[in-house]
Amino acid sequence: MPPQEEYSTGSRSFWSWLATSKVYQSVSASLLGTKKRRLVLLAAVPIIWAIVANLGPLFKMLDISFYDAYPLSKGREATYTIAAWREFFVTPVYYIPFFRTLIFSGILTFATLVLVYPVAYFLARHVPKSRQMLFLLLVLIPFWVGEIIRTYAIMILLGNNGAINIALKFLGIIDRPIPFMYTSFSLGIGIVYLVSLYMLLPLYSALEKIPTNMNEAAADLGAGPWRRFWRITLPLSKDGIASGCVLVFLIATGFYATPVILGGPSSTMFAESIANTFNVAADRWPTGAAFSSIMLITTLTLAAVFLKIMGRRGKGYL
Amino acid sequence: MTRHTRLIMQMVYWAFVLYLFIPLSLMVLMGFKDSKFIGFPIKSLTLHWYKVVIQDLELMSVFAYSFTIAISSTVLAIIIGTWAAMLLSQAKFKGKIIVFALITLPAVLPGIISAIALRIYSQTLGIEPGMTAVILGHTVHNVPFVTLVGMARLNSQPMSHVEAAQDLGADNVISFFRITLPYLTPALVGAGIFCMLTSFDDFVRSFFLGGYEPTLPVYIFSQLRTGMSPEINAISSVVLVITAVMGLAAERLMRRK
Amino acid sequence: MKNATVSLVDISKKYGSFVAVEKINLTIQPGDFVTLLGPSGCGKSTTLRILGGFETPTTGQVFLGDDDVTNIPPNRRNVNMVFQDYALFPHMTCGRNIAFGLELKGKTKAETEARVDELLEFMQLTGFKDRKPEELSGGQRQRVALARALAPDPSVLLLDEPLGALDAKLRKQVQIELKSIQKRTGKTFIFVTHDQEEALTMSDRVLVMNKGRIEQAGSPKDLYSHPESRFVAEFIGETNMLECGVKGIDGKQVVLDWFGTELRGDCRKGSPTPGQKVGAVIRPENITCYSNKPESSLAFELNIDQRIFKGSSTTFEARSSKGQSLTITLDSIRADEIGTEKMWVVLKPEYLSILLN
Structure with a gap:
């Protein structure tokens, strides 16, 4: 529309x-x-990324799980089989480590909930708003440190000459x-x-959103502290x-290193079983792929069922 | 709640803080212990293990390797994550929920599965285990986080800012770089620092996607399999301090108005 | 840039089943200060955003001069907008904000600087060039936003309730300023507001909108004294709405019956038929009052219910035993001549507008 201007x-x-x-x-x-065109330009990169980088690996994993062997030696074609499954x-x-992993993780999830809920x-409810960030940061900092270092720290705590044993002695x-x-343990x-x-974070943000007057109203109606907790909070x-x-x-x-370092023979987790199929140089990748697929399908299904039971609709996970 | 329960909760909080800090504090303490043996009693303190760590050329190269991977994967994750955040918060289209779910999918995958799937995938694509594979693996893992942080920030940007830029002659690309990107920057820097920390700390992807050259957590893991040593305490303590400082800086940037 | 005639032809905008704007036809002459006035949700902002290019109309065309700009995006439309929240770029100084549009027009650094300085001076903002928007007061921000929109020399300036964020006192002052800026620049201003007083004060022409349609367009005076619909009459200014029946037509005048009192007035829109129920509108200050019975066949007597002194004027609430009630405003000096109990009033035909809808 604008007339072709002569730029000085x-x-x-x-x-x-x-x-x-x-x-x-x-251009x-x-x-x-x-x-x-604007939408296409904006959408192309994220959608291609999501398909290629996020979905691709999972589908490839599922695909390989039906191969008879992988990686393939030169000139050899794979045939499809359900042997790995x-x-x-x-x-x-x-399957014992598999069920152990599910049950163990379930128990730990519940234990974490019970431990963290009061925190x-x-x-969210007893620290003044102005100081909440400070109190929250205090517990956040240790979580920024990586899995290996924190696992190592637990080793030092629980070792035979670790702090707890020394203290008890x-x-x-x-x-x-x-x-x-x-x-x-x-x-x-x-x-x-x-x-x-x-x-901690999802609980904190959920608890923080509950208006204080809700509890006051309930107290006003004669509900005792426990009743208020069970019926409202x-x-x-x-x-x-x-x-x-x-x-x-x-x-x-999904932890692999932590069970390897902290666990023992009686607490082998499924992640180790999966990893072992890759550690040896044998063509056991289809087995590992099948195991991973089984674990993925099971955990996501359990999560979905749990969310359904808790009355959350499938929108987003967080 | 009664005063009584309140007191109990306060005690649980502080017990939780102790639970989080005691193991790490012990780890730092043992790094100063004047003995090769990790455990009590402590007779005297020394800086010896830190000197050993600094003079260990192999360890320094592991550090540099981890750092290169962290920087590269963070840059990639920021570009893709910001792009996705722009799409998800600014455009209207059908199936947005599905795209959101797909983009943030890696955030909820159990670590071992994500690592194995990426290991298989990179093999089929002809990417040998090594730096490229690790960088891509970390990028996949970090994109959802950048997307979520970016979306949160974009949702607080008044629509009129972008409209004003376009009204004054900016096309979408120019208005992104001149108006939206400066607005996003503090959040992206914060998210970037966290991505670097995540990449630097990641074990499971680095372990399965890495070749013969280990990243720092993989290196520590292999050392641990041969037994504990005060050197590991010293390295870990250095990482701990760097992590805490960077994390606090990132936290500030992401929460700034 | 030369001013151009703005025309909207058969513009409609639908969001799903919701009709925001319905069949708007409108021509705006160059150099006019035109206001779109209406309650929230009437479609005035949508119309403005269609003019700015932020919304594409579902049907119809937008013309700027002779060019059809319906599908031209905002960045290639020679129209600029002042936003309700000003939308100043928070990370740029005032100077950079004003320079933004100039740079994108391909101006050199020297040209840009010169124009920015010129505008800062014009807006009495000299000295604020290097300040960030957050360091300015509301009124100053508003002027920066205006300067930024004027900088690229648009053929039309759009203003989306730009005074909404200011306090009442400052608002009055800015209204006068804005009008004078419009006069001095000679630009076409298209202004959106829900404040009728603002619209009347500043505009050459006011378009009253309701439910996605233009109810009436005209000069502020025209709208005020000759509303063509009940909506316009009640939206603009204070008014007496009298529910009457049509007795007959006498030449150009319509003869009405209001609780047994005969009234006469003009009907500018539509033709009433005897027996029809109509509304007759008269402004409180257009009612002629007498302390004693005047020489007029249209005069009737009312009892004074309330007398409210408002400084320069005095307002009466008066009613008759038949159920008639009127609000009357008089100069306080004239009001002193009226007694405390009763008054005689005449509703002169030239002040009485008859509305069929």
Whole structure:
């Protein structure tokens, strides 16, 4: 529409130069000319990324799980088979760690909820608004440190010459160290240590949103403290509980290094079973792929069922 | 709630804080212990292990390697994540929920599954285990976080700012770079720092996607399998301090109005 | 840039089943100060956004001069907008804000600087060039927004309730300023507001909108004294709405019956038929009052219910035993001549507008 203007000569800012350069104008007009083109340009990269980088690996994994062998030696074609999937269901060495992982993660999720709920409640309802950030930061900082370092820190705490054993010995409760390490106990302590943040944040934000006058109104109507908690606070923080539990459960099932370091032979997790199929140089990738697929499908289904039970619709996960 | 329950909750909070800090504090403390043996009792303190760490050339190269990966994957994640945030918060189209779910999918995948799937995928694409594969793996993991932070920030930007820029002659690209990007910057810097920390700390993806050169957590893991050593405490303590400082800085930037 | 005639032809805008704007036809002459006035949700902002290019009409065309700009995006339309929240770019100084549009028009650094300085001076903002928007008062921000929109020399300036964020006192002052800026620049201003007083004070022409349609267009005086619909009559100024029946037509005048009193008036829109129920509108200050019975066949007597002194004027609430009631405003000096109990009034035909709808 604007008439073709003659631009006067003289130094211009970069943007001025860009906006009036013939090349840019024609590129802009052809790429951004219509609403549809703008949407395509905006959507292309994220959608291609989501499909190629997020969905691609999962579908490829599912695909490989039906191969008879992978990686393939040169010139060899794969044939499709369900052997890798069958292997899971007939081998106790595989399905026992699988169910152990699910049950263990479930128990830990519940334990984390019970531990963290009072913390979140205290933060959201009893700390003055102006100081909440400070109190929250105090518990956030340890979570910024990586999985390996924090797992190592737990090792130091629970070792035979670790702080707890030394303290107990000093108090005269025990004479020889309790072997905490390499048991389900040490693993549980470690995983709760790693995941509690993912419970704390959703709970905190759910509890923080409950208006204070809600409780006051209930108190006014004669509801005692416990009744108020069961009838008002707990139902209103349901969304936070649901998100927190799902996140913690999914993350807990996915740990590999922590069980290897803190766990023992009786607490082998499924992640180790999966990893072992890749560690050896044999063509066991389809088995690993099948195991991962089984775990993915199971955990996501359990999470979805749990969210459904908790009355959350499937919109978003957080 | 009664005073009684309130007191209990306060105690639970502080017990939780202790639970979080005692293991890390012990770890730092052991790094100063004047003995190769990790555990009590402590007889005297030393800076010896820090000197050993600084002089360890292999460790320094592991550090540099991890750092390169963190920077590269963060830059990629910021570009893709911001792009996705722009799409999800500014455009109207059918199936937005599905696109949102797809983009943020890696955030809810159990770590081992994400690592295995990426390992298989990179193999089928012909990307050998090594730096490229690790960078891409970390990028996949970080994009959802950048997207969520970016969306939150964009939702607080008045629509009229972009409209005003367009009204004054800016096309969508110019208005993005001159108006929206400056508005997003503090949030993106904060998100970027967290992405770097996540990448720097990531074990499971680095372990499965990495080749012979380990990132720092993979290096520490392999050291741990041969036993504890005060050197690991010293490295970990350094990482702990850097992490805390960077995390606090990022937190400030992301919450700034 | 030369001013151009703005025309909207058969513009409609629908959001799903909701009709925001319905079949608007409108021509705005260059150099006019035109106001779109109406309650919230009447479609005035949508109309303005269609003019600015932020919305594409569902049907119809927008012309700027002879060019059809219906599908031209805002960045390639020679029209600028002052936003309700000013939309100043928070990370740029005032100077950079004003320069923004100039740079994108390809102006050199020297030209840009000169124009920015010129506008800052014009807006009495000299010295604020390097300040950030957050360091300015509401009124100053509003002037920066105006300067920024004027800088690229648009053929039309759109203003979307730009005074809404100012306090009442400042608002009055800015109204006068804005009118004088419009006069001095000679630009076409299209202004949107829900404040009728604002519209009457500043505009050359006011378009009253309701439910997506233009109810009436005209000069402020025209709208005020000759509303063509009940909506316009009641939306603008204070008014007496008299429910009457039509007795007959006498030449150009319509003869009405109001609770047994005969009234006469003009009907400018439509033709009433005897027996029809109509509304007759008369402004409180257009009612002629007497302390004693005057020489007029149209005079009737009322009892004074209330007398409210408002400084320069005095308002009466008066009613008759038949059920008639009127609000009357008089100069306070004239009001002193009226007794405390009763008054005689005449509703002169030239002040009485008859509305069929």
